[in-house]
Amino acid sequence: MNGALLVASREISSYFRSLLGWAIAAAALLVEGIYFIAFGLSEARMSAEVLKKFFEGASGVTMIVAVLMSIRLLAGERENGTLVLLNTAPIRDAEIVAGKYLAALAMIVLVTVLSVYMPLLIFVNGKVSLGHIAVGYTGIVLLGSAALAMGMFTSALSRTQIMAAILGAVLVTVFVTLWMVARKTEEPVSDFLSGLSLHHLRQSPFMTGVLKLENVVYYVAVTYFFLLAAVKTLEARRWR
């Protein structure tokens, strides 16, 4: 675990020292703000509906940020030839993956929390509950966590950052759009696909302020599985 924390602290400091991290955070805020103005506050809507619209926009932005942040984690190291340094360091593959994941997740949480002034603006003229806002943010962080783990997996698979970005975007998009496929199939396949879908049915309850254990477990499970897959992918260099 010490190895993971060491990797995480190194990663976080590199985020703050690079303008790219700040630019991504600022761009995320800008896009979320535009979405909030354009779709949430474009007309006299009910407070809860405005909040839901904000979370819709924020969840999309968070997934994009997660994929963008994940591509350089392992593929970037491999492309720059620095992955070998990590491999030869006295830390396990799982610690490398966990450390890099924790650092990126911390940045995603930071970027997400920075946008909190937007839902709080609803209090100026409307009425929502703080619990609703907290649950919505919980959903976005869990979604970001799952998307980041998927990106981490594709980053471990890829030799270049571009390939990692393409694979990550494809994987996340496939998981997001599974509910559309589910609509065209019959039970029990439709149930399975919609249950596996990353955003539609899983994220909606969070957006409306309902915290369901099932959805929390789902996001944790997806995160765990893809991180495990990333670890196994790194380990696979020994048997491939």
Next chain:
Amino acid sequence: MALKPKEAASSANPPANKAPAPRAAETPAGPGAQGKLVPWLGPIYVVSLGLLFVGERMLGTMEGARMAFSGLGFVGVLGSTALRVVLASRERDPSRRSIERMLTLFQTLGVIALGIYFATSTDGGRSLIGLADAAPEKRARVTGAATVAWISLIVVSVIPLLFGEVALAPMRRAPRVEVRRVRAATLAGVTLAFAVAYSSLFTFAAGELDVKADYSYFRTARPSESTKKIISSAPDTVEVRAFFPPLNDVGAEVDGYLADIARSAPNFKYAFYDRLMSPALAKDNKVTQDAVLVILRGPSRETLVLDKEMSKAAAKLKTLDADFQKALLKAMKEQRTVYFTVGHGELNETGGQQAAEGRSGKLLRRLLEGQNYVVKDLGLPQGLANEVPKDASVVMVLGPTAAFAPEEVASLARYAERGGKLVIALDPDAKADLGPLADVADLTFKPTVIATTDQFFVPRRRNPSDKANLVSNRFSSHASVSTLSKVSARAAVIVPVAGSLDKKQGSEAKVDFVLRSSAGAFADDNGNFELDGEEKKSTFNLAAAVTKPIKEGTPDADKAKGPAEMRAFVIADADSLSDAALGFAETNQIFAVDALRWLGGDESFAGDISSPEDVRIQHTKEKDTNWFYGTIIGAPSLLLGIGILVTRRARRASGRRA
């Protein structure tokens, strides 16, 4: 278990001192003749499983295609596994034999999974193991466990097999294969397969537990206690058929609502149907569009129409409980008639300025219709002076400002004697003697306005007259106010400008004063809203529930509707049932509905109706500019500015260090 680099290296290049290089005669010559077939066994097995899936799960309704795909898949799985067993036993190279045996094991797991599937999911299999004749509960339990088992086994079979094949592929034609390398790969596959299996199981189990915390400010209405009580009171099953397209957002909201009811009412069952997939059922239920709920109870059928688009259905979802209850009551009970008396300046016939100010009975009429009542007028033209119509379930006298003719009062008294149900809302503002009306219910009415010396009033004009706008939460435990009495700590009824009630001397009626004023109230004899002169603080009766048994030999007693006794609900202030009060305070609506339910003998249905409200955000262009646009531009710019500063400072610091 990860293979350490050194171990991998050692397995790839065994040290000379431990394993001397084999002599030329012992060196394996690569895969044998059968080796050409072996690389195809894994892919054949996986493709065969895919064919089985297509046949069983996607072509289930097309018998011919199903048989072809499933048959081909089954033969492929069994054949490839059997062939692998045979070839593995014939393999002479110990390393290759070890690997093939390992891969055979994974394929065998898949065959076992298929065996479990066919034994528990097909008619023939169920008959074979005796499951077809088992009790439904046992069958469901065994089928559920078997489903989990065969899916898990398939996953644990396929993923490690593929990983093993991938690791083995580069070594297929090599003179030697590395067992450890393949073993490490299959172990990684097993780890991932188990991760898939238990992640799925955890998610499924969490879904079954249905643990949730609802922090939504606005949400789809939940089923109220009242709705649940109405369903539970039904002697037979209440069924709801919901016709929604698959995976519909509105359907998901309705599903949550119905599931809540099903959890608390054992006699309630519901199911969702796709209208296009079940055309016969839709036709039987006269459903011609999506997003329709059909409520069935015995031969009764009621329909509630929503919208399948969430943007359009949102408003209806807010009042789902009220609408569902309305439809439910129609299905549960025959429609009843309530008569509003007219011709005496009642609330229900006011118009113009008075109605605009809220002295009207429109909201009350809507509440009654929501409880499955038909509202009719009853005045001299309808025969009030002679007799109350026989179909009257309830007669309401809402704040008359003119006196009733003696014949009309006598008619109401006869109606009460034969077991009639009355709501008499009196008003101290009336310029007529309303005593005879109170007398019908064995009460006396004092029109002196009650004011209060404490804080239990609603300020409206910000002058002393506000002290007559009483609020009270002093409810009795009577059934007619049961909902409010349970929540009296946080609920109060508005009673603006009320008189007071007392029991008539010598009356045998059972009188329960269900609502009283606070102890700081006083009868304001001189009308200055101040406690002075002879006025004394006391508690006054603001509403009463009166019951009286029907005397033997009363003519037409058998025509009484509802409970076999006279019931009257008398209020000393008609304004508490006006639009102004009902629109302002939801508690007044509950007060009216509970009283009505008690009169109709439906007191067991008591409970508020769930109708959450949301606040619309009203914002101006100026505010948009100042608050919102400023903030979205400001925050990202500020963040970027901080970023530039921090990174420049970091660069300078690293430059100095260099």
